[in-house]
Amino acid sequence: MSSEAGIVGGQLPDAYYRRLFSLVPARSLSSVISELSLVWCEATAAEAVYLAVLERENLKLSAGIFRSSENEAHCFNTDSIELSKDRPITEQTQSVFEQGQLLSQISETAFDYFSFSCDQAEIAGVYVFSSTKLTDEVPVISQLINLSQRLLSQALEQRLQNYSALKSGNLPEPNQNLSFGQKIVPSSDKLEAMAEFAAGAGHEINNPVATIVGRVQMLLKEETDPQRRQSLATIGGQAYRIRDMIGDAMLFARPPAPHPxxxxxxxxxxxxxxxxxxxxxxxxxxxxxxxxxxxxxxxxxxxxxxxxxxxxxxxxxxxxxxxxxxxxxxxxxxxxxxxxxxxxxxxxxxxxxxxxxxxxxxxxxxxxxxxxxxxxxxxxxxxxxxxxxxxxxxxxxxxxxxxxxxxxxxxxxx
Structure with a gap:
């Protein structure tokens, strides 16, 4: 099954890696779930994706749904999950997710379920509503499971740390100035927005700059007046400076895929x-x-x-x-x-x-x-x-x- 970004049977395109790792460090569990459900839906070309995490200690379900037909994401939390003590939690997956939101309300098509473990959660899984059979042997699915596990584990750990800091009274106020020992973390949202702007602007600016450089080189071939040659060389030098700056912007916005x-x-x-x-x-x-x-x-x-x-x-x-x-x-x-x-x-x-x-x-x-x-x-x-x-x-x-x-x-x- 094909999607806009690639083929389900192939490797996960680099664009999805960039989107998912822009979430690092994880801002919140809900933001990670929301972006993950969207990526799962796009990468598998599914009708809908229901991604959820159950935190065992407090029986809190955090979930997100993305429907491709409506191009709409929905996130929610449920704190009243009922579980049977006589059965392993992993065997009650569908019951747990149904208590968050009925699967029949999401899609009437056939669906596959994938589960993956998180350090602080007993159940972390994805229901993929698709007319095509998907398995974890498909490279895209295997990669998505791996990325989801890493991002959800980090988000859960970050929330646990924030909760502990809040209980101890050590969580800083949002506008509190940074002091020695506190970390300065890049804003993923802001940098992603700048990257999108740099990519678009760089493409538009490169064309006129290339024209200026070409004309300057053509005029220099026939120009004999020293003063005019100096002026043309200055124009060319500044145009090259713009070209180099745009090159930096494009490398920031769209760097080559790493080959580690x-x-x-x-x-x-x-x-x-x-x-x-x-x-x-x-x-x-x-x-x-x-x-x-x-x-x-x-x-x-x-x-x-x-x-x-x-x-x-x-x-x-x-x-x-x-x-x-x-x-x-x-x-x-x-x-x-x-x-x-x-x-x-x-x-x-x-x-x-x-x-x-x-x-x-x-x-x-x-x-x-x-x-x-x-x-x-x-x-x-x-x-x-x-x-x-x-x-x-x-x-x-x-x-x-x-x-x-x-x-x-x-x-x-x-």
Whole structure:
């Protein structure tokens, strides 16, 4: 069965990965369920999708429905689920979901059910209402199940942390200023909107810029007057500058799909430093690597080097002679997934409150000169998200700041 984005029997298109990993870090369980149900519906070309999670401890059902015929999403919560103590919960799946909303009210067509476990939930599943038989042996279904499990587990864990913080009185007010030790997290919604704008604007601007560059080159061939040649060269130079800027915007908006492999973290980091050696020496900054030779990450080599290069260059712009950058990493486990926690620490001047708010926004003009200008940090966020990881920033208590990268250590298991 085909859909607008691809074929159900093939691999999940990259566009869906970008959409789903824009949810990382998870904002809320309802937002994850809503986007997941939409993606399931589109990717399988189903008539409707009913996705739900039952939290065992409080018997709370959180669910979302997307109907392709109505192009409409609906999310809801139910707190009064009745379960039989004599039967395993997994055997009562249909009963649980029916108590949220009758399946007959969603669709009259045949449907398939897929279940996948979450750390904090006994039941997390999807009813796919489709006239075509679907199984988890189909690559798209297998990938959707894997992505859904990861995103729902993270959303449930985040809600549990927020609930614990609220009970202890440690949850900050929404407008409270960031203090030392608090993380600065990119706004996925804002960056996705900027990416869509950059993609559209970049395409429209590229055409006239190409025309200007072409005409300038044609006129330079026949122009002999030195003053006019200088003027034409200036016009051409500025046009090339626009072209390069648009190229950056397009890479941020639509980067190439990563082709990850297992990379030795120490070796890849050293190669990046070697490529930046001249700039590091000119800045008079000391860069130290504290990485074990055994550490590895699952990454596209070129894209990993783009991320690390941008983070180092970001620090070099504000550091003074004698300042330091330190790169370290350690392995950790998150939701049963092995992750590499990479730190890039500098002892620069840190950030103002306004800069904290807009740190990952492209071209925020009020930043310190050089700190994150252009699409450097935005591209970092995009690339890391496409790899299934996340990035955060933190202002250090003494001096400078730290970028935290949470990067997968291994690829998805078959």
């Amino acid at each position: 492999v297992s990379l030795n973290l120490q070796e890849m980091t050293q190669e990046v430093l070697n490529s930046l050696n001249e700039k590091i020496s000119k800045a008079g900054v000391d860069v130290s690597i504290k990485l074990s030779s055994l550490l590895a990450i699952w990454a596209d080599e070129v894209q990993w080097k783009v991320v690390l290069s941008n983070l180092i260059l970001n620090s070099l712009q504000v550091l003074k002679t004698g300042d330091c950058i330190e790169i370290s990493a350690e392995e950790m486990t998150q939701n049963s997934i092995r992750i590499m926690h990479i730190r890039v620490v500098d002892d620069g001047p840190g950030l103002t409150e306004q800069e904290k708010e807009h740190l990952f926004d492209p071209f925020f003009s009020a930043r310190q000169a050089g700190r994150g200008l252009g699409f450097g940090l935005s591209k970092c966020w995009r690339i890391i998200s496409l790899h299934g990881g996340s990035i955060e920033a933190e202002v250090n208590a003494d001096r400078g700041m730290t970028f935290h990268l949470y990067w997968p250590i291994e690829g998805p298991k078959e």
